[in-house]
Amino acid sequence: MSRQFEGRVAAVTGGANGIGKAIALAFAAEGAALAIMDREEGPLQETAEEARRCGANVLALAGDMTDKRVVADNFARVKAELGPVDMLTNNIGQTARENYSEFYLAKPETLEFVIDVSLMTTLMCSRQVVSDMRERRRGKIVSISSDSAMNGDIGTVDYAAAKSGVLGFTRALARELGPFKVNVNAVCPGPTNTRAMQRIPRDAYERAKNMIPLGELSEPEDIANAVIFLSSEKARFITGQTLMVNGGRVFY
Numbered sequence: 267m268s269r270q271f272e273g274r275v276a277a278v279t280g281g282a283n284g285i286g287k288a289i290a291l292a293f294a295a296e297g298a299a300l301a302i303m304d305r306e307e308g309p310l311q312e313t314a315e316e317a318r319r320c321g322a323n324v325l326a327l328a329g330d331m332t333d334k335r336v337v338a339d340n341f342a343r344v345k346a347e348l349g350p351v352d353m354l355t356n357n358i359g360q361t362a363r364e365n366y367s368e369f370y371l372a373k374p375e376t377l378e379f380v381i382d383v384s385l386m387t388t389l390m391c392s393r394q395v396v397s398d399m400r401e402r403r404r405g406k407i408v409s410i411s412s413d414s415a416m417n418g419d420i421g422t423v424d425y426a427a428a429k430s431g432v433l434g435f436t437r438a439l440a441r442e443l444g445p446f447k448v449n450v451n452a453v454c455p456g457p458t459n460t461r462a463m464q465r466i467p468r469d470a471y472e473r474a475k476n477m478i479p480l481g482e483l484s485e486p487e488d489i490a491n492a493v494i495f496l497s498s499e500k501a502r503f504i505t506g507q508t509l510m511v512n513g514g515r516v517f518y
């Protein structure tokens with residue numbers, strides 16, 4: 267293992283489970299000091315322990331990141347205890363899940379919830395790190411969108427809107443921060459083997475699988491590999507881009 271991020275600070279939102287956990291552990295394995303922010307205290311502590319076993323200095327911060335005060339407090343602690351963030355992964359996001367419906371039936375509070383969790387967290391967390399990145403003239407921001415932003419899956423109007431918003435955010439911020447040598451990119455997973463996918467009915471799971479040319483769902487580690495690449499110096503000339511990691515379900 268290269269430990270290419272020795273001396274660097276990584277922050278991963280929603281890093282306790284699923285894709286975020288794989289990203290957090292990959293940063294730890296590559297030598298980064300790591301802040302993991304998540305609202306699920308138990309899995310958060312377990313992931314933090316696992317990352318520490320890779321030798322990482324880990325700060326585990328619990329709380330609901332749709333709350334702007336929690337966001338501000340968490341990032342203030344990261345800066346005080348680990349130093350300014352070099353690499354931010356905006357991973358928090360979800361569909362309406364049990365409140366999923368076609369748009370004509372959607373409740374306003376569900377639409378608001380999905381936009382808040384799947385788009386606003388990305389803006390609010392990024393806002394916490396950009397001033398230092400500009401000043402230090404270095405930094406990497408990678409946000410997890412979804413190929414639903416392009417595919418427009420039925421019943422996910424709110425989620426597709428939020429995840430498309432993440433892509434627009436990525437492009438505009440890449441232009442603002444380019445002169446400061448800060449890279450801003452997005453990764454679009456397709457259906458990935460996390461608990462959300464494991465909970466759906468077997469026939470829906472099979473249908474999702476059959477839509478993927480490579481014939482299987484991605485693993486969280488597939489997404490983590492893309493994030494690690496875009497956060498690395500090997501990707502120094504890539505900014506404002508959207509990388510699809512979806513087995514070819516949607517081309518972009």
Ligand SMILES: NC(=O)c1ccc[n+]([C@@H]2O[C@H](COP(=O)([O-])OP(=O)(O)OC[C@H]3O[C@@H](n4cnc5c(N)ncnc54)[C@H](O)[C@@H]3O)[C@@H](O)[C@H]2O)c1
Nearest residue numbers: 280283284285304305330331357358359412455457458460
């Ligand atoms: N799993 C998929 O098939 C898939 C496909 C495309 C995109 N994505 C995107 O990938 C990202 C991760 O998805 P996942 O499947 O690993 O989800 P997950 O539910 O397994 O993990 C998400 C993590 O974020 C945390 N979280 C959620 N809301 C939070 C909040 N308000 N405050 C703090 N922590 C919060 C959860 O506690 C959890 O640990 C999401 O943005 C999701 O939209 C997932």
